[in-house]
Structures are given as structure tokens and as C-alpha cells.
Amino acid sequence: MLNITLVAGARPNFMKVAPIIHAIRHRKEAGEPIDYRLVHTGQHYDRKMSGDFFEQLEIPNPDSNLGAGGGSQAEQTAAIMIGFEKELGANRPDVVLVVGDVTSTLACSITSKKLLIPVVHVEGGIRSGDMSMPEEINRIVTDSITDHFFTTSELANENLQKSGVGEDRIHFVGNTMIDTLLHKMDQLTPPSEAYLRNLAPKSYFVLTMHRPANVDEEGKLKAMMEALIAGAGDYPIIFPVHPRTAKVLQKLGIKHERLHYADPLSYLEFNYLVKNAKAVITDSGGITEEASVMNVPCLTLRDNTERPETIALGTNELVGTDPSNLQPYLDRLKTGAWKEYQGIPLWDGKTAVRIVEKLQEIYG
Incomplete structure (x- = not known):
């Protein structure tokens, strides 16, 4: 045995x-x-x-x-x-x-x-x-x-x-993470909150940030959020917020009519939002994998990645942590000139x- x-x-x-x-x-x-x-x-x-x-x-x-x-x-x-x-x-x-x-x-x-x-x-x-x-x-x-x-x-x-x-x-x-995603693709579920449930496909951005380099320095977080809001144009930004990040955002008073904070979502709800998003903006590694396989444009707010295959063959681009880098990527995204998922071996x-x-x- x-x-x-x-x-x-x-x-x-x-x-x-x-x-x-x-x-x-x-x-x-x-x-x-x-x-x-x-x-x-x-x-x-x-x-x-x-x-x-x-x-x-x-x-x-x-x-x-x-x-x-x-x-x-x-x-x-x-x-x-x-x-x-x-x-x-x-x-x-x-x-x-x-x-x-x-x-x-x-x-x-x-x-x-x-x-x-x-x-x-x-x-x-x-x-x-x-x-x-x-x-x-x-x-x-x-x-x-x-x-x-x-x-x-x-x-x-x-x-x-x-x-x-x-x-x-x-x-x-x-990649076993992709095993789970493909197995669950037909079971992805709209979030229970009415606003999130009623979003039209490809009409919004999903944002996640949790890395200390992005969320622990208040000035840096404020600058990045302002750049995101300014660069998103008419697209709403859906931000499922980690409780630790939520406290910092509340302290900074970052609010906008197109910025929508959400409680952390279940696996099936979150990936439903990602699958139907115009793009996902993140500092997570795993989300870059899932977004690529779902052929959803992905912007990574990091200066490096341990998953370069999501850039070479996926839909991911490494934007960096400088807010001034963001605008060209958002402009390219809004014109529809983003790369397609090429397929990652196995x-x-x-x-x-x-x-x-x-x-x-x-x-x-």
C-alpha cells in the first residue's frame, strides 16, 4: 500500500x-x-x-x-x-x-x-x-x-x-492548478452580489493586489490606485480586497464611482469574474496562469515573475510596480491589440x- x-x-x-x-x-x-x-x-x-x-x-x-x-x-x-x-x-x-x-x-x-x-x-x-x-x-x-x-x-x-x-x-x-480550472470551467458561478452578477461580459476590469511591495507603502498604493482609475477610462474596476489591504485603502480614503470594492470571493465566483472580464490586473502568480488559459488579458504589477511561460505563451504582460508604466498597456488593451493564448505544453x-x-x- x-x-x-x-x-x-x-x-x-x-x-x-x-x-x-x-x-x-x-x-x-x-x-x-x-x-x-x-x-x-x-x-x-x-x-x-x-x-x-x-x-x-x-x-x-x-x-x-x-x-x-x-x-x-x-x-x-x-x-x-x-x-x-x-x-x-x-x-x-x-x-x-x-x-x-x-x-x-x-x-x-x-x-x-x-x-x-x-x-x-x-x-x-x-x-x-x-x-x-x-x-x-x-x-x-x-x-x-x-x-x-x-x-x-x-x-x-x-x-x-x-x-x-x-x-x-x-x-x-x-500544472495541477489548471487541472482544477478546466474541471470546474462549466461550474463557474456569478457572484451573489447583484451589481457583480449583472456586469456585462468584457465591460470591466478585475483587480487583485496583496503583495507587501504594492500594498504596505501607503504612498505607493495611492499612486497605483490613482493610475489605475485614471487609465481605466469608462471601465469599472472590481477589486476583491484582502482585509489587510482594505484597512490601508480605508485609511487613504481611495474612492471613485468606477472603483468597486468586493469581499473576497469563492473560487467559482472569482474565476467567473475573471473569465468574463475585459482584463485582470494583478500581482498574483497563480491568477496569471488561470487568466492565460481562459484567454483573458493579464497585466502583472510586479518587476519579475516566476511564471515566464504566461508571458511567452499566455496572455500576461509584466507591467512592473511603477504606476507610470501602466498607461501604455491599458491603451493597448482598450484598442483590442492584446496577444492571444498560444497554449502551454501539458x-x-x-x-x-x-x-x-x-x-x-x-x-x-
């Missing part, structure tokens, strides 16, 4: 592990000797992560919640490691699977390796080159001790090879099946 512990610490992590759970269940129901245990570290407390959230992803509630949210990065890392060590002591698997680049990814990888349990990293090898981002440190440290890597792009493969990882440990499989909805097949081959 192959027993796999799946680790998730934040909402996007669950979207990445959900297809893997489905693939494991399918094989288990077919009589194959495989099972899993889902561990939520509790890194991000999110009131939207209720039973409804897991129902939308068609996965069960986690088998264990370590409740390790809050505190500084060091305190959180330590709390996750202590909790996960106890979890592994009580339920020792054959392999631990971590996804993405959050604190939980790093902490659970270290804990597993010290207990001599193999680690596989889904989304291994991606790099932004920006060491000011906690995620970049998490990626580098996790990949330095990972046993096998499941990668989303050829560039990720090259990054790992350059760091000395043998090709026999690198498995180019695609982002086909079958990534999780490839992952589970390979896990059985390696550890079964």
Missing part, C-alpha cells in the same frame, strides 16, 4: 492538491493499493475556507489541521514544523507531497526529510530571481532537499538541472493523473 501525505497551507494549495486527490481516489476505487492523508497546516486562516470551499473542489475536509496560523514568519515556520512532526509520528507515510511555495511547503519539507521520509515537490523549479520575496527562499530551500520534482514548464526543468538535479528526478507533468487537465502514475512507479 502506497500511503501519501498531501500538505496544503493556503487556499491556492488546495486548488493544486484537489486534482491529485481525485486521481488517487480513482485508482483506489479501481482496486489499486494507494491511499492519502490530507494535512492542512492552518497557515492561512480564511473564513471562506468552510465546508463549502471543500465541496466546490469536491474534496473532503482535511484529515488534520495543525492550526499553525499567525505570528511572525519564524514563529509560523516553527509551529508548522512542531505540528507536522507530531502528525508524521502518528501517521507515517511512504512519501510527503508538498505544493507551491508557501511557508508550509518549506516547513513540512524540512520536517519530513529529518524524519527520513521522502519529499516530492509539485511546482518544483520555478524561480523569480527575487530574493526579497519569501516565496523565492521557500522554493530554493525546498528544492535543495526534495527527492523528486513535478514541474510545470521546461524552464523549471532547466533551473533544476542548473542546480545539479539529475534528470531522473525531474518529471515534467504540467497544461491540459491531466497533470494529476501523470503525477500519481509516476508516484506509484517510484514508490509503489
Whole structure:
């Protein structure tokens, strides 16, 4: 029996592990000797992560919640490691699977390796080159001790090879986030709020900002919001706001008749808005992937990206963090002169099946 512990610490992590759970269940129901245990570290407390959230992803509630949210990065890392060590002591698997680049990814990888349990990293090898981002440190440290890597792009493969990882440990499989998106595309749901529900397709922008570089400096945030409002023309801007960002925006008093703040939305509601938007403006990495596959123009408010395939083959452009850079991109967008999605290799909805097949081959 192959027993796999799946680790998730934040909402996007669950979207990445959900297809893997489905693939494991399918094989288990077919009589194959495989099972899993889902561990939520509790890194991000999110009131939207209720039973409804897991129902939308068609996965069960986690088998264990370590409740390790809050505190500084060091305190959180330590709390996750202590909790996960106890979890592994009580339920020792054959392999631990971590996804993405959050604190939980790093902490659970270290804990597993010290207990001599193999680690596989889904989304291994991606790099932004920006060491000011906690995620970049998490990626580098996790990949330095990972046993096998499941990668989303050829560039990720090259990054790992350059760091000395043998090709026999690198498995180019695609993107499980896109598995979830393609599986759920027909189930995307209009938001319940009347205004959002009644927006005409391609008549509005969706905005998300959460990175400290964009939202923690009040003057910088104010300048970016003013540039967005001025550059959007007649298009409304729909901004689902993280509570931390909402406090800063309230303090700054940033208001406009075309700027509409919204509470954080569910997965199905948010992607419905993105799919029908004129464009999405974001500092998130994952949203650039989803927008590209849905062929929705995407403007990234960052100076670097760990997902260059969304620029080369997707609909994403790297605008940067200087508000003065924004206008030319918005002008090009409004004239309809934006690039189309070219298709990214293996982002086909079958990534999780490839992952589970390979896990059985390696550890079964």
C-alpha cells in the first residue's frame, strides 16, 4: 500500500492538491493499493475556507489541521514544523507531497526529510530571481532537499538541472492548478452580489493586489490606485480586497464611482469574474496562469515573475510596480491589440493523473 501525505497551507494549495486527490481516489476505487492523508497546516486562516470551499473542489475536509496560523514568519515556520512532526509520528507515510511555495511547503519539507521520509515537490523549479520575496527562499530551500520534482514548464526543468538535479528526478507533468480550472470551467458561478452578477461580459476590469511591495507603502498604493482609475477610462474596476489591504485603502480614503470594492470571493465566483472580464490586473502568480488559459488579458504589477511561460505563451504582460508604466498597456488593451493564448505544453487537465502514475512507479 502506497500511503501519501498531501500538505496544503493556503487556499491556492488546495486548488493544486484537489486534482491529485481525485486521481488517487480513482485508482483506489479501481482496486489499486494507494491511499492519502490530507494535512492542512492552518497557515492561512480564511473564513471562506468552510465546508463549502471543500465541496466546490469536491474534496473532503482535511484529515488534520495543525492550526499553525499567525505570528511572525519564524514563529509560523516553527509551529508548522512542531505540528507536522507530531502528525508524521502518528501517521507515517511512504512519501510527503508538498505544493507551491508557501511557508508550509518549506516547513513540512524540512520536517519530513529529518524524519527520513521522502519529499516530492509539485511546482518544483520555478524561480523569480527575487530574493526579497519569501516565496523565492521557500522554493530554493525546498528544492535543495526534495527527492523528486513535478514541474510545470521546461524552464523549471532547466533551473533544476542548473542546480545539479539529475534528470531522473525531474518529471515534467504540467500544472495541477489548471487541472482544477478546466474541471470546474462549466461550474463557474456569478457572484451573489447583484451589481457583480449583472456586469456585462468584457465591460470591466478585475483587480487583485496583496503583495507587501504594492500594498504596505501607503504612498505607493495611492499612486497605483490613482493610475489605475485614471487609465481605466469608462471601465469599472472590481477589486476583491484582502482585509489587510482594505484597512490601508480605508485609511487613504481611495474612492471613485468606477472603483468597486468586493469581499473576497469563492473560487467559482472569482474565476467567473475573471473569465468574463475585459482584463485582470494583478500581482498574483497563480491568477496569471488561470487568466492565460481562459484567454483573458493579464497585466502583472510586479518587476519579475516566476511564471515566464504566461508571458511567452499566455496572455500576461509584466507591467512592473511603477504606476507610470501602466498607461501604455491599458491603451493597448482598450484598442483590442492584446496577444492571444498560444497554449502551454501539458497544461491540459491531466497533470494529476501523470503525477500519481509516476508516484506509484517510484514508490509503489
